[in-house]
Amino acid sequence: MSALFQNYARRPVHIVEGKGTIVYDNEGKRYLDFTSGIAVCTLGHAHPAIVQALQQQSEKLWHISNLFESPEQEKLAAALVKDLPLAYAFFCNSGAEANEAAIKLARKHTGKHHIIVFEQSFHGRTFGAMSATGQDKVRNGFGPLVEQFTTLPFNDVAALEAAIDDTVAAIMLEPIQGEGGINVVTPEFAEAIQKICDKHDILLIVDEVQTGIGRTGTRFAFEQTALKPDIVSMAKGLGGGFPIGGILGSAKLFDTFTAGTHGTTFGGNPLAVAVAQTIIEHVFDDVFLQQVQAKSAYLQEQLQQAFTDEKFAVQGKGLMLGLYCGGEDVADYVTQLEQAGLLVVQAGPKVIRLLPPLIVSEAEIDEAVAILDKIINEL
Known part of the structure; x- marks a missing residue:
C-alpha cells in the first residue's frame, strides 16, 4: 500500500538511469526519452x-538564503536579459511560482487587478496560476x-x-500552449496583442x-513573434532537472518589486544557479540554437513523411512539437509507444507531444519516428 497521495496517474515504469536521450528502467529496458521530464532536461540526462557544475558547487555552498x-x-x-527588451530578474523554484510572481508584479505595478488569459492555457496549479489557467479540469x-x-x-482577435x-x-499567454495541445500563437494574434498593449x-x-x-530554437519563443513582453516567466529547461524558476521584467517595473514585496527562501540558491548558468552557457550559443532549428526541421520532415494521411498534422516549433492524430484520443498510443521503447507525453487528449532533449541526434530522431510510424499507423 502506498504512503503517497494518488494525485498522479503514474505509469508503471520505474526509470533508474539516464544518459543523454536514453533512459533505462529497473529491469534494464532501454527507452528513447522524448519527454525530457516534460521539457525540462534541456541537455539530456546526466x-x-x-x-x-553541481558537484563543484555542492562542495562549496548549498544554501545561504536571499538575506545576503x-x-x-x-x-x-x-x-x-542580455540583448532582450528586459532588464531585471527574480528567481524562484518552479513555473507556478514564476507565474504567481508575474501576476503579483503586474497587479502591484498597475494598481489594477483584471488580467486577460486564454482557453486551453496552462500556467500552474497554485491558486493564482490555476485561476489564470483556461482549463476547467485544472x-x-x-x-x-x-x-x-x-x-x-x-x-x-475580435474577442x-x-x-x-x-x-x-x-494580458497573459503562452506563445505555444503546451498542455493545451501545442497551439501556436498566430502572427496576426501576436500583432494584435502587442498593438493593444501599446495603445x-x-x-x-x-x-x-x-x-x-x-x-523552440531561439532563447525564448517570443523572439519569433511580434510580442514585446514586460514580464517573462520561465522554469523547466532553465534548470535542466534541478528546480529553478524565475521572471524577467522590463526596466519600468524595477521600482515595483522593492524589499519585502515578494520573496522565497530557496529561490536562486547556489546549487540551482550553478546549474542554470551552465545550461544557458551551452544553450544561448548561436551555433547550438541553429542546431536545434536544424533538428526541428529534420524531425518535422520525418514526421510528415511517415504520416501522410491528411488526418495527421504536425504542430509546434523547435523541439516542442505535437502530432495531432485526427481527433482521436491518443492515450492508447502513448502506452503502446512506451512499450515499444519510446517515451512521449500527451498535450491534451488528441495530441502526442514530442519534447526530446535539445542534444538529440538525427539517428535518435530516426529511431523515434520509426517507432511512431510502426505503432500509430499499425493501430
Missing part, C-alpha cells in the same frame, strides 16, 4: 557539464478562485478587442515556462 548578496544570481540575471473542485481573470478564445477596457492590468498601456506577460531556454 550531461557532464551539469554534473560537474549573490554575485552568482547577478551573473545569471545579466546573461538571461480548476474544478477547489472552490472560489482568484478573481478578475477573464478567459478568452486563443488566437481570436480580445471586445474585452479590452481601462480595468485591464495585463492601452497594458502589461504583457509571456509564459515561457515550457517554451523558453532554447526549446
Whole structure:
C-alpha cells in the first residue's frame, strides 16, 4: 500500500538511469526519452557539464538564503536579459511560482487587478496560476478562485478587442500552449496583442515556462513573434532537472518589486544557479540554437513523411512539437509507444507531444519516428 497521495496517474515504469536521450528502467529496458521530464532536461540526462557544475558547487555552498548578496544570481540575471527588451530578474523554484510572481508584479505595478488569459492555457496549479489557467479540469473542485481573470478564445482577435477596457492590468499567454495541445500563437494574434498593449498601456506577460531556454530554437519563443513582453516567466529547461524558476521584467517595473514585496527562501540558491548558468552557457550559443532549428526541421520532415494521411498534422516549433492524430484520443498510443521503447507525453487528449532533449541526434530522431510510424499507423 502506498504512503503517497494518488494525485498522479503514474505509469508503471520505474526509470533508474539516464544518459543523454536514453533512459533505462529497473529491469534494464532501454527507452528513447522524448519527454525530457516534460521539457525540462534541456541537455539530456546526466550531461557532464551539469554534473560537474553541481558537484563543484555542492562542495562549496548549498544554501545561504536571499538575506545576503549573490554575485552568482547577478551573473545569471545579466546573461538571461542580455540583448532582450528586459532588464531585471527574480528567481524562484518552479513555473507556478514564476507565474504567481508575474501576476503579483503586474497587479502591484498597475494598481489594477483584471488580467486577460486564454482557453486551453496552462500556467500552474497554485491558486493564482490555476485561476489564470483556461482549463476547467485544472480548476474544478477547489472552490472560489482568484478573481478578475477573464478567459478568452486563443488566437481570436475580435474577442480580445471586445474585452479590452481601462480595468485591464495585463494580458497573459503562452506563445505555444503546451498542455493545451501545442497551439501556436498566430502572427496576426501576436500583432494584435502587442498593438493593444501599446495603445492601452497594458502589461504583457509571456509564459515561457515550457517554451523558453532554447526549446523552440531561439532563447525564448517570443523572439519569433511580434510580442514585446514586460514580464517573462520561465522554469523547466532553465534548470535542466534541478528546480529553478524565475521572471524577467522590463526596466519600468524595477521600482515595483522593492524589499519585502515578494520573496522565497530557496529561490536562486547556489546549487540551482550553478546549474542554470551552465545550461544557458551551452544553450544561448548561436551555433547550438541553429542546431536545434536544424533538428526541428529534420524531425518535422520525418514526421510528415511517415504520416501522410491528411488526418495527421504536425504542430509546434523547435523541439516542442505535437502530432495531432485526427481527433482521436491518443492515450492508447502513448502506452503502446512506451512499450515499444519510446517515451512521449500527451498535450491534451488528441495530441502526442514530442519534447526530446535539445542534444538529440538525427539517428535518435530516426529511431523515434520509426517507432511512431510502426505503432500509430499499425493501430
